[in-house]
Amino acid sequence: MTNRSATATIKGYFYQFDQTIVRLLEATKHGSITVEGVEDIDLDDGGASAFVQCKYYEGTEYNHSVIKEAVVHMLRHFHAAGCPSDQVFRYRLTGHYRSGQHKLTLPLTDEFLKEHFLTYTRDKHIYKVHEELAITDMQLAAFRGLLDIDVNGLSYDDQQAQVLKLLVSEIPGCAAGDALSFFYPMAINVVQGLAIEADEAKRKITKDQFLKAINRKEVVFSAWLREHLGREYFARMIRRKYFYFGKTKMPKASRFFVIDMADEYQVDQATRMLVRIGQFFSHKELQRTPAADRFCPYVLLRGVTAEQLIELKESLWSQGVAFNDGYPFQGAAFLPTMLVADPTKDNLWTIKFVPGEELLAQTIAACTGSVVEVYDFYKTSPLDGTLVPKARGLHSIKSNSAYLLQEVMQA
Helix, strand or coil, rough: CCCCHHHHHHHHHHHHHHHHHHHHHCCCCCCCECCCCCCCCEEEEEEHHHEEEEEEEEEEECCCCHHHHHHHHHHHHHHHHHCCCCCCCCEEEEEEEEEHHCCCCCCCCCCHHHHCEEEEECCCCCEEEHHCCCCHHHHHHHHHHEEEEECEEHHHHHHHHHHHHHHHHCCCCCCHHHHHHHHHHHHHHHHHHHCCCCCHHEEEEEHHHHHHHHHCCCCEEEEEEEHHCCCCHHHHHHHHHHCCCCCCCCCCCCEEEEEEEECCCCCCHHHHHHHHHHHHHHCCCCCCCCCHHHHEEEEEECCCCCHHHHHHHHHHHHCCCCCCCCCCCCCCCCCHHCCCCCCCCCCCCEECCCCCHHHHHHHHHCCCCCCEEEEEEEEECCCHHCCCCCCCCCEEECCCCCCCHHHHHHC
């Protein structure tokens, strides 16, 4: 497959995904969609119910042959169902083409339908699908009455703009920036996840379920979608979701960053990231900063050895970075109360090290006077939820890099 055709194919997938999102967001509260059911999109929503197939050919002129196979498939489905005169589901074909829309004359007549969509030639023989199926004129008229063809579908960009507008209107408190940076990628992720399910029953979702799925705290994107979005877009999305505070300064909180460093530990790179974490998530010290306004982040590094952790602390210390690890002296027992103490003017810690996962729960339990948020940047296995006391915020963020947080801070 050439790069151009591959790009067109991917764009076609996303055009279909966007169309699916549009249909869901425009549905009633209890409306549902099955992805890749009878057609690309099966919308079950009372009088608006339809089997929808969408095509995106921005570089192709419209010809009847482009949609002939889809029309035949729909007629065969109608025939297999017994040609019901009371069928609620309509058959909808929507597509975007470069040109040639004038070739389709609407409304369709039986003659036009037979000649241009139901007749084909193979091996010099002419075949007529309506005769093959023994469809009566009355049954064909009933099918034609259920068939909607739109060859003037929105462009890729215009349909995406429609999706963003619907997200803003359907999700309480969703701003335009939130729709683009977070909710749209989440929506694509949900639809793509449905599309790859082998069981058709698992490819069905209601509007209510969809809205809940895209508004959840966990950010777990498939590798395929992360690759499509790009690392920079993904980092910007994470930052906007979790670390965007508008025009106000960063509020005080006990923020715990759990980072999986397995197989990626490099002392220089890890040092740079921790220095940046300390600068980004600590208070800004001024000449008269009140003691109650001081705070700094907690860091728990998974997948590093004791020797690597010592090496990292030595690197930070040599660069003048003050940190607290909860040990008052060499050989002492870990003191969570010491670790959770706020920085002071004389001890301006910018990093607090949680020594290990087994000490996380008691450290969190010792935090008082501020909101506790735990951000788990994991690769394969998320942090055990039992390590985080109830009523504390736990945000699981799947990452394929130990240094994603650094990219987030730079986004």
